[in-house]
Amino acid sequence: MRGPSIFACLPGLSTHFMLQNFEKSQSNFGVADEALLPPPPPSQEIVAAEVSKPKQFVTDAITLQGGLTLLNGRVNGASVMTVGNADLVPGKYEGGLKLWECTVDLVETLRREIQDGQLSFRGKRVLELGCGNGLPGILACIKGATSVDFQDFNAEVLRSLTIHNVNLNLEQARSRLAKVTSDGTTQSKGLSIAPDVHYYAGDWGDVHKVLSVVPSGSPQNGNAVNAFNFTFTESDLLATEQESDVGDVISRVSRNRAGRRMSGSRACERGNSDSAQEGGYDIILMSDTVYSMASLPKLYGLIKKCLRPPYGVLYMAGKKHYIGGGGTRQFKHMVEEDGVMGAHLVADFADGSSNVHEVWKFFFK
Numbered sequence: 001m002r003g004p005s006i007f008a009c010l011p012g013l014s015t016h017f018m019l020q021n022f023e024k025s026q027s028n029f030g031v032a033d034e035a036l037l038p039p040p041p042p043s044q045e046i047v048a049a050e051v052s053k054p055k056q057f058v059t060d061a062i063t064l065q066g067g068l069t070l071l072n073g074r075v076n077g078a079s080v081m082t083v084g085n086a087d088l089v090p091g092k093y094e095g096g097l098k099l100w101e102c103t104v105d106l107v108e109t110l111r112r113e114i115q116d117g118q119l120s121f122r123g124k125r126v127l128e129l130g131c132g133n134g135l136p137g138i139l140a141c142i143k144g145a146t147s148v149d150f151q152d153f154n155a156e157v158l159r160s161l162t163i164h165n166v167n168l169n170l171e172q173a174r175s176r177l178a179k180v181t182s183d184g185t186t187q188s189k190g191l192s193i194a195p196d197v198h199y200y201a202g203d204w205g206d207v208h209k210v211l212s213v214v215p216s217g218s219p220q221n222g223n224a225v226n227a228f229n230f231t232f233t234e235s236d237l238l239a240t241e242q243e244s245d246v247g248d249v250i251s252r253v254s255r256n257r258a259g260r261r262m263s264g265s266r267a268c269e270r271g272n273s274d275s276a277q278e279g280g281y282d283i284i285l286m287s288d289t290v291y292s293m294a295s296l297p298k299l300y301g302l303i304k305k306c307l308r309p310p311y312g313v314l315y316m317a318g319k320k321h322y323i324g325g326g327g328t329r330q331f332k333h334m335v336e337e338d339g340v341m342g343a344h345l346v347a348d349f350a351d352g353s354s355n356v357h358e359v360w361k362f363f364f365k
Contacts, residue, residue, distance in 0.1 A: 037090055043202025043210045046158045048167075054160050059168060062104065062135070064111050068142075070135055071172060072099050073165035090292070096132040096157030100288040102357050106317035107135050109347045109359040110285075114143060119313075121145040124282040127211065127306055129204070129299070130289040134162045136315075137285060138169045140195075147196035149211060149281070155201035163199060204298040213305045214280035280308035287317040293325035296334055304340070307364075314362040315346075319355045328358045335362060 059071040077097045113119035122144035128137035131150040141148050150162050173193050200210050284307055289299060307314060321327040332343050341362045349357040 040203030040206060041153070041155065041201065043200065043207040044155065045210055046155055046163070046199040046201055048163045048197070048199060051159045051163050053164050057160075057164055059165070062107075064108055066111060066115065068111065069172075070107065070138060071165065071169050072135065073133055073161050073168065074099075075160050094130070094153040095288075096130070096152045096154050097161055099133055099135075102287040102317040102319065102359075103132065103135055105347070105349050105357050106285065106287040106315060106359055107139055109317065110136060110139055110315065113346065121283065125212070125280070125308075126283045126285065127151065127281040129284060129286040129302070131162055132157065133165045135165075136287060138166055140283070140285070141166070141170060141197065142173045142193060144193075145195050145283075147198070149198045149200060151200045151202070151207060151211065153201065153203060158199045158201055166197060204295065204302045208302055208305045211302075211306055212279050212281060214308055215278070278308070280312065281306050282308055282312055284312070284314045286315070288319070290316065290318045290326045290328060290331040291322040293330060296326060296331055300331070300334060300338070309364045312364060314341075315359065316362065317357065317359045319357055321355060328360055332360060339365075341365060 054075055056076045057073060059073050061069050062072050063069045075097060110119065114121070120143075121140045124140070124145050126137060126140040126145045126148045128134060128140075128148070129151050131137055131152050134150050137148045137150050150158065150166065152158050152162060170193060177193065200207060202210065284303060286299075290296060303314060316328065316331065318326075318328045318331070320329055335341050336343060342365050344361045344363070345358060346361050347359045
C-alpha cells in the first residue's frame with residue numbers, strides 16, 4: 001500500500017513554499033544548501049572533435065531484453081575528478097561517471113515503448129539531461145533521431161566518458177547494419193545512423209543559454225513533415241550471438257500496457273522535426289536527476305524552456321524517494337501543481353529489497 005505524501009498533512013501550503021522550506025533543512029539529509037555551494041561552472045558546448053580518448057577507458061556490455069547490446073563506458077573517476085571515489089559532491093561533481101540504476105530502467109522502458117508503438121524517435125530532436133554515459137540518448141540515436149544533445153553538469157564527464165561512449169556505441173550499431181559481400185567489400189543495408197550530436201556542460205539554472213529553447217510566445221507548428229524516415233527494426237541491430245541471461249534487468253518490472261493513455265503516449269509520434277529555427281526538443285530524457293529537492297525547480301524550469309509544445313514528451317526515470325528529499329513523486333507533484341503538463345506512470349521496478357524505481361511520461365495537456 002502506498003504511504004501518504006510527506007506534505008499531505010500540510011494543507012494550504014503551496015509547492016513553492018514547501019520547496020523553499022525543505023531546502024533549508026536539507027543539510028540534515030547530507031545534501032548541501034545551494035546558497036552554500038560554489039558558483040556553478042560556466043555553461044558551454046564541448047566539441048567532440050577537440051577531445052582525445054582517455055587512456056583508461058573500458059566498456060561493459062549491457063544486453064536489453066530484445067537482444068540489443070549497448071556499451072557502458074567506464075573511466076577511473078579519481079583521475080578525472082578531484083573528488084576521490086565519491087559518488088556525488090554537490091556543486092562540484094554530480095555523479096556523471098557512475099552508471100546509476102535507473103538509467104538501465106529508462107533504456108529498457110524506451111525500448112518497450114518503441115516495440116509497443118507508443119514511441120518513435122524517427123526524425124525527432126532529443127535532449128538527454130544529466131546524461132553521464134548517455135545510454136538513453138544513444139538509444140535515441142540508434143532508433144533514428146535527427147539530432148541528440150547530451151547535457152551534464154561537468155564538462156569533465158562529457159570529455160572523459162560521454163563522447164567516447166556515444167562514438168563506440170554508434171560505431172557498433174553501424175557495423176551491425178553493414179554486410180560483407182563476396183568480394184570482401186562492406187555495404188550498408190540501405191539504412192543510416194547519422195544523427196547530429198552535440199554535448200553541453202552546465203548547471204540546469206543556466207545551461208538553457210547554450211541549448212535549443214522554445215522561443216517565448218511563438219506558436220508551435222505540429223504539422224511539419226519528418227525530414228528522416230528510418231524504418232529499420234531491432235533485429236537489424238542485434239548482436240551476432242544472443243546473450244542468454246537477459247531477464248535480470250527487467251525481472252522486477254510491473255506494468256500495464258493496456259492502461260496507457262493514448263493522448264500522452266502517442267503524441268510524440270506527431271512532433272515536428274525538420275524546422276531547426278523553431279527551437280526546443282521533441283523528446284527529453286532523464287534518469288536519476290530528481291535526487292535533490294533543491295534542484296527540482298531549476299530542472300523543471302529548464303524542461304519548460306526546452307520541451308516543444310504541443311507534442312513534446314518527457315521521459316523521467318528515478319527512485320520514488322531519495323535521501324536528499326527528492327524523488328519521482330515530488331517532481332510529479334510539482335509539475336501537476338503547475339498545471340501545464342500531465343503525467344502517466346509507464347513502468348515501475350521493485351525487487352522487494354530496495355527503493356521502488358519508476359519511469360514517468362510527461363506531456364502537454
